[in-house]
Amino acid sequence: MNLLLEARGLHLKFGAIAALDDVAIDVSAGEVVAIVGESGSGKTTLLRVLAGQMAPDSGTVRYLGGDVLGMTEAERRRLMRTDWGFVHQNPRDGLRMGVSAGGNVGERLMALGARHYGNIRDEAKAWLQRVEIDAARIDDLPRHFSGGMQQRLQIARTLVTRPKLVFMDEPTGGLDVSVQARLLDLIRALVHELGLSVLIVTHDIAAARLLADRILVMRRGQVVEQGLTDRVLDDPQHPYTQLLVSSVLAA
């Protein structure tokens, strides 16, 4: 397996609270890894540390062998607009609300040097269709879109430059259940088509089951269990995982 991301011995304390307590994680090429846990488990902190947005107290994060934590801001940003993508829980954090849908999708292309308006626009239209947004809405502002559409637009904007590794922070978080299901299906189809590697943080066990090849269960800053998705969810070993899985069944 071609290892993309590799973290070892991550520690991070917020005051007396250990947000990360000796966490290790690997993501291989083409693999979808879900980090599940309740709020406060440290899963979002872990995502931010792995994406180089936050420094741990100790530990290492390597991307294709390169030291993520030692990167300059310039190197990190370059990675963020080439190899990496980040999908935020709130589409407002990932979109430019004052810029048209086409401009939002085209921004990463332009940041990478695309200078042909017609081509940028064609690419934006193709991506809108790909995320099931009517291409006729290419000049509309995202603020006139529904929450689900905004999230799909954020995904198009992120994937347009074909990143290798996409970080997703509760991508279905703020949406209605019916909208969530459609979005999960879309993400699953795109991940498969593009062969993406994804690191997804979610409190939603059903979403993890649908998308992930592997699952890490976090509690109080520690990874309490990890393994192939079916194994972890069908035969949970740790009492906390058993509790998480049973609460889904009860719901």
Added chain:
Amino acid sequence: MTEAGYNFAYLDEATKRMIRRAILKAVAIPGHQIPFGAREMPLPYGWGTGGIQVTASILGPQDVLKVIDQGADDTTNAVSIRRFFTRVAGIATTDATGEASIIQTRHRIPEKPLTENQILVYQVPQPEPLFKLEPHRAETRRIHALADYGLMHVRLYEDIARLGHIAKAYDYPVMVNERYLMSPSPIPAFDNPKMHQMAALQLFGAGREKRIYAVPPYTPVRSLDFEDHPFRPIRAPHACAICGSRTSYLDELITNDAGGRAFICSDTDYCQERQEAPKAAAE
């Protein structure tokens, strides 16, 4: 003669040295904005205090100063600045572009090509080309440091998507030396090509925002555009009603109450010279 009580060119020597250091840094990094400790000037902001401080710092007793505002030497703003420097530096002034060693300008570049022996000083209200797109200065600094200018192209993309063309007619953003995105100050886009490989040193002073930047002689300056929507310097498709020029930048004048209109050169010295040239040739 310099009035008693004033240092030459108004500013004290320590301030001039500080501004000259900022200018040297600016020349060393074409298009990059250098902060400087702007001084209070006896003119309000918006009257070119940044340009005045730059001019005051580079002015010597032998210099000949021209000041233009919207291309004209005789507007209140231009006259006040010229009078100010005559009073505090005792230097000679001129309306003739070819005779000036320093030209301070607001909103235009003279039509007559400038030479290596001249310096063009721009008055700049807003030095940050990303000002309207990104309100946080810390973020715009990062964008410049990383040359991460996709955002500016998004703005141009949006113009074409909404209007079919890039709407910016003034202060049209340029790339300097293929490195820094720069505001050319509110000159018409028509003037942008004159900045490219200009023989004269170009200095930009923003008083309120306390920034100086520069384009050294013979530096590439490129107006941003798209391959399929190339930059076009626009001028009114008329000839000057006075001198007949079909290449100069024109102002539109209302000539009478009936709504009659005429187009004349915005650069008054250029227009004047063209009116005199045929006569001189005939004599």
